[in-house]
Amino acid sequence: MLARNTDLNGVISSVEQLEARFNRKFNYPWVFLNDVPFTTDFKRRVSVLTDADVSFGVIPRENWVQPDWIDEGRAQEGRNKLVRQGVIYGGSVSYRNMCRFNSGFFFRHELLTPYKWYWRVESVVHYIDELGSDLFCRPDVRYYCDLDYDPFLFMEEHDKVYGFTISMPEWEPTIPSLWSTVKDFITEHPQYVSPDNSMDFLSDNAGDSYNMCHFWSNFEIADMDFWRSEAYTKFFEYLENTGGFYYERWGDAPVHSIAAALFTRRDQIHFFKDIGYKHAEFAHCPQGRLWREGHCSCDPNDNFGAIILRNSPCETNDGTDFAQNSCLRHFMRLTD
Numbered sequence: 001m002l003a004r005n006t007d008l009n010g011v012i013s014s015v016e017q018l019e020a021r022f023n024r025k026f027n028y029p030w031v032f033l034n035d036v037p038f039t040t041d042f043k044r045r046v047s048v049l050t051d052a053d054v055s056f057g058v059i060p061r062e063n064w065v066q067p068d069w070i071d072e073g074r075a076q077e078g079r080n081k082l083v084r085q086g087v088i089y090g091g092s093v094s095y096r097n098m099c100r101f102n103s104g105f106f107f108r109h110e111l112l113t114p115y116k117w118y119w120r121v122e123s124v125v126h127y128i129d130e131l132g133s134d135l136f137c138r139p140d141v142r143y144y145c146d147l148d149y150d151p152f153l154f155m156e157e158h159d160k161v162y163g164f165t166i167s168m169p170e171w172e173p174t175i176p177s178l179w180s181t182v183k184d185f186i187t188e189h190p191q192y193v194s195p196d197n198s199m200d201f202l203s204d205n206a207g208d209s210y211n212m213c214h215f216w217s218n219f220e221i222a223d224m225d226f227w228r229s230e231a232y233t234k235f236f237e238y239l240e241n242t243g244g245f246y247y248e249r250w251g252d253a254p255v256h257s258i259a260a261a262l263f264t265r266r267d268q269i270h271f272f273k274d275i276g277y278k279h280a281e282f283a284h285c286p287q288g289r290l291w292r293e294g295h296c297s298c299d300p301n302d303n304f305g306a307i308i309l310r311n312s313p314c315e316t317n318d319g320t321d322f323a324q325n326s327c328l329r330h331f332m333r334l335t336d
Helices: 005-026 040-047 072-084 093-104 151-157 178-188 230-240 252-263 288-293 328-332
Strands: 030-034 054-058 117-120 141-143 162-164 167-169 213-215 220-223 269-271 277-279 282-284
Touching: 005 030, 005 040, 005 141, 040 054, 093 230, 093 252, 117 151, 151 220, 167 328, 178 230, 178 252, 213 252, 220 252, 230 252, 269 328
Parallel strands: 030 054, 162 269
Antiparallel strands: 117 220, 141 277, 162 220, 167 213, 277 282
């Protein structure tokens, strides 16, 4: 979990839920990372919530702050443009630091190098726009269902690389040049593209353009050795050298999703339809037998979530995984 000292209440909520629903049975270790040292109170109050090992680490400055070679004038111009467009975190440098760190560095941290698999955990969050107003009505993180099996062993035994619960389109203004950069990379390095890739998840025209679909990385269970691989290392370095994380607002979700979709086989990406999860106004609630067996607390009729609109943040959709602003149908057609 990436967290700040001020996130303590949200961290406690997320840890409590995940311990109760899953980890109390399996006792996997927790790793917390921050760009500044965690306070004694933070560490004390979090550690008491689990019998598992807990580690607290500081992110190296060079992996977090905006690199010196970035043209700050150009970066500021890009931030101002997104603020004018009303894009969430459009003017935030710290958000860009986080996206870059999650894209290229978290799996290299000394506390994570001993591990192969990870489950990314978020805390309760408040999305605030540039004017200080809440963008969502009920910002929240929830784990709705009991998980009685080990998802790490499942991934390993079934040769999976990346697992998700929610998929949706990215905001196009945040990544205007990302896809052209990706196409340049695969033109220069075709050897990294899997013959059985998931391009049809990313594109509706065989890769000519990007349909904006990505796996929402607020929840992901994945293999860090994939991020450490030659293919992904070269890919991240290529993206990094363009400055797009700061000149635009490239998120780690599309970066992870594009890499997983292109550099792995399509059967190595897994939809955890039995894990109930909510972050902000988006949620996945298992259906039918999975809902009953998981003792899920979510309403199965209130599934995917809300359409996020600037002037109407609480407007809801049809409440299914296949709602208009869900990309799950794009993923499911890979196996149709």
